[in-house]
Amino acid sequence: MSVTSIEPKQLDDHKICMDAETEISCLAGLDMQDSKTWLEFHPSRYLLLRIRKKSRRDGSWFKRLDTKQRRFLDLVIYVVMDKVRSLLLCKALMPIIAKLISGMGGIQAVIGDIRYGMINEGRHLAERISRIAHSWGNRSAIFWAKNKDFIQYLTVVEKNKPR
Numbered sequence: 001m002s003v004t005s006i007e008p009k010q011l012d013d014h015k016i017c018m019d020a021e022t023e024i025s026c027l028a029g030l031d032m033q034d035s036k037t038w039l040e041f042h043p044s045r046y047l048l049l050r051i052r053k054k055s056r057r058d059g060s061w062f063k064r065l066d067t068k069q070r071r072f073l074d075l076v077i078y079v080v081m082d083k084v085r086s087l088l089l090c091k092a093l094m095p096i097i098a099k100l101i102s103g104m105g106g107i108q109a110v111i112g113d114i115r116y117g118m119i120n121e122g123r124h125l126a127e128r129i130s131r132i133a134h135s136w137g138n139r140s141a142i143f144w145a146k147n148k149d150f151i152q153y154l155t156v157v158e159k160n161k162p163r
Contacts, residue, residue: 060103
């Protein structure tokens with residue numbers, strides 16, 4: 001028997017980013033302190049890398065985590081090829097990731113103001129506009145509520161509206 005090395009799957013960057021955006025959007029709707037959340041949510045390597053990068057820039061990487069926790073998270077990022085599948089590992093990661101996210105100022109700091117607004121405000125606004133346009137007879141308006149570009153446009157307009 002010959003031993004072959006396992007190489008990570010070669011995926012194009014666009015697909016990885018789209019999956020990560022979906023994952024981050026899901027993370028924004030979760031309760032970080034609820035342990036049941038992490039039994040259903042298996043973080044990807046990309047998400048862990050992004051949280052580590054942002055927390056290092058923010059300074060919470062060194063302020064919030066001790067050396068063992070930092071090394072543990074580095075090791076998980078190094079070993080995991082796609083996403084964390086082990087429930088035990090997810091439970092061990094839960095308090096570390098929760099510390100980092102709370103240290104950075106919440107999930108809004110991790111994903112950004114526009115993305116956070118898209119999840120909280122823009123999506124609801126797009127659904128409302130879509131329903132109104134559909135009631136006026138525009139049949140394609142149903143798809144507006146799912147269109148990320150439309151939701152992002154509405155979010156930017158809403159954020160820049162004078163108050």
